[in-house]
Amino acid sequence: MLTPSVLLFLVFFMSPLAYLLAFSVFRFDQVELVRPAFVTDNYAAIFSDSYGRQIVLRTVRVGAVTTVITLILGYVLAHRLLYARGLERTALTAIVLSPLVISEVILSYGWFALLAPNSGLLPAVSQTLRLAPIRLLNTEAAIVIGLTQSTLVYMTLTLQAALLAIDPVHLRAAAALGASPFQVFRRITLPLSLPGILSGCLLVFALSCSSFAVPQFLGGNQVPMLSTYIYNLDSTMVNYPRAAAASVVLLILVGITLYGFASIVERLRDRMGITLERQA
Amino acid sequence: MIGRLASYLVAAIIMAPVAVTIGTSLTRTSYLTFPPQGLSFGWYTAAARDRDMARALVVSIEVAAVAAAIATPMAVGASLSLARYRFGGKGALNSLLLGPLMIPAISYAIGMLFFLTAIHQIGTLSGLIAGHVIVTFPFALRAVASSLSAVQPELERGAAILGASPLVVFRRITMPLIAPGLMASALFCFLVSLNTFTVTVFIAGPGIQTLPLLIFIRTQYLVSPDLSAMATLVLIGSWAMIVVLEKSFGLRNLMRQV
Numbered sequence: 326m327l328t329p330s331v332l333l334f335l336v337f338f339m340s341p342l343a344y345l346l347a348f349s350v351f352r353f354d355q356v357e358l359v360r361p362a363f364v365t366d367n368y369a370a371i372f373s374d375s376y377g378r379q380i381v382l383r384t385v386r387v388g389a390v391t392t393v394i395t396l397i398l399g400y401v402l403a404h405r406l407l408y409a410r411g412l413e414r415t416a417l418t419a420i421v422l423s424p425l426v427i428s429e430v431i432l433s434y435g436w437f438a439l440l441a442p443n444s445g446l447l448p449a450v451s452q453t454l455r456l457a458p459i460r461l462l463n464t465e466a467a468i469v470i471g472l473t474q475s476t477l478v479y480m481t482l483t484l485q486a487a488l489l490a491i492d493p494v495h496l497r498a499a500a501a502l503g504a505s506p507f508q509v510f511r512r513i514t515l516p517l518s519l520p521g522i523l524s525g526c527l528l529v530f531a532l533s534c535s536s537f538a539v540p541q542f543l544g545g546n547q548v549p550m551l552s553t554y555i556y557n558l559d560s561t562m563v564n565y566p567r568a569a570a571a572s573v574v575l576l577i578l579v580g581i582t583l584y585g586f587a588s589i590v591e592r593l594r595d596r597m598g599i600t601l602e603r604q605a
Numbered sequence: 606m607i608g609r610l611a612s613y614l615v616a617a618i619i620m621a622p623v624a625v626t627i628g629t630s631l632t633r634t635s636y637l638t639f640p641p642q643g644l645s646f647g648w649y650t651a652a653a654r655d656r657d658m659a660r661a662l663v664v665s666i667e668v669a670a671v672a673a674a675i676a677t678p679m680a681v682g683a684s685l686s687l688a689r690y691r692f693g694g695k696g697a698l699n700s701l702l703l704g705p706l707m708i709p710a711i712s713y714a715i716g717m718l719f720f721l722t723a724i725h726q727i728g729t730l731s732g733l734i735a736g737h738v739i740v741t742f743p744f745a746l747r748a749v750a751s752s753l754s755a756v757q758p759e760l761e762r763g764a765a766i767l768g769a770s771p772l773v774v775f776r777r778i779t780m781p782l783i784a785p786g787l788m789a790s791a792l793f794c795f796l797v798s799l800n801t802f803t804v805t806v807f808i809a810g811p812g813i814q815t816l817p818l819l820i821f822i823r824t825q826y827l828v829s830p831d832l833s834a835m836a837t838l839v840l841i842g843s844w845a846m847i848v849v850l851e852k853s854f855g856l857r858n859l860m861r862q863v
Contacts, residue, residue: 341716435622535709
């Protein structure tokens, strides 16, 4: 009963990945496009010139900035969700979950329409504040905004689960022993939710680095990340070997993140002896 | 108090692109503007009259329906084996089948582009469907597995002891018990496929256009409020499906990442 799905995955999942690895060491040829070979030029091209390095750096930077902002906003939401009741809780939960079920294309399109120079809102804001016209579309900031909004749900859900797993007895005990609310947060809540924070960060960083729709709609070719660079290599430059190499670099970046953070989280869990139930 | 206000502000940010999409679709102007100037459904009739949009919608639905119809039964077979039998390499197989969630969609998409080109299936509907089956499969597996985990194996064993063949056990015991899970799996696969963008961009080829692809291509050339109208219709359609899913199954079971 397992055979059909395993066969399906061998053919349509593993083979494409094998092709990806193979193409990444093939040679780019002006005429034939791709020539079988075993060269490391495609990887070297990404890391040797400053343009390629800039793209890798931007990918990591956008991922990191998005992760930090998401962590702060996610904590605000998760904390509020702990205390919200009734209608407030239902509405807040629905809003937090909504990006999960809306197509990334539609979310990106919405931000695109919001940030587009002629769409009313931004010019109106800059006029009221008497600022110079704000240009956000095709900037890194636009990508970070879009990614923050679409990945916030993962951070919030993870943090919420972590906060729920903390026994309120500890908080009350600390308060009874004279700790201020800030001390309770810093000495009890924060350390106990650390595994949740880390696993939320891992997820958001991996998702942000590998997102394609958001950077394509909001950054375009002017501020390429690895994913949009790959698209450009494929669609306009038809340099398949280098597109393959860039995809492998992205794959490794995301893989290392997921593996590294997962083991940190595992170790923290062991040390603290708490199990995080991922359900709210 | 500050925490409450801050959380509402963040909630407003989350809703911003949705509000803008809906808002810009209602404008009377011929360009995108928010808040909308005037109020009209004119752009919806314009979208409805657009032949390309109608065709893209049909292609999207076709691909999503076929992908869901393939992924769900396969997920039943896989999760039954994974849940009911003991064998070596189970963990590895499980991570293989959840693999599409773990790697960047764009890396898979590029590999699939090379692979489909090699087997002369690039730009075909069947190639596109194959890609969508892989992308939706982990969600199907999770939905089916989680409803299967609620079925007590004793019921199946009891039926087997009373002389039911494995097929009869499945048809009379397991299948009716996991029916809501199958429903959720199919609907969810449909939704995921409908929204799949990255894989489609790379393997659909010039002849096939799904709705997300059409929205993407149009934003590069001509942006007009009828695009917002189309996007709003997709939003409403997705929400309707989500409500059904949430009522029948609970979304969190389906959405858990990693």
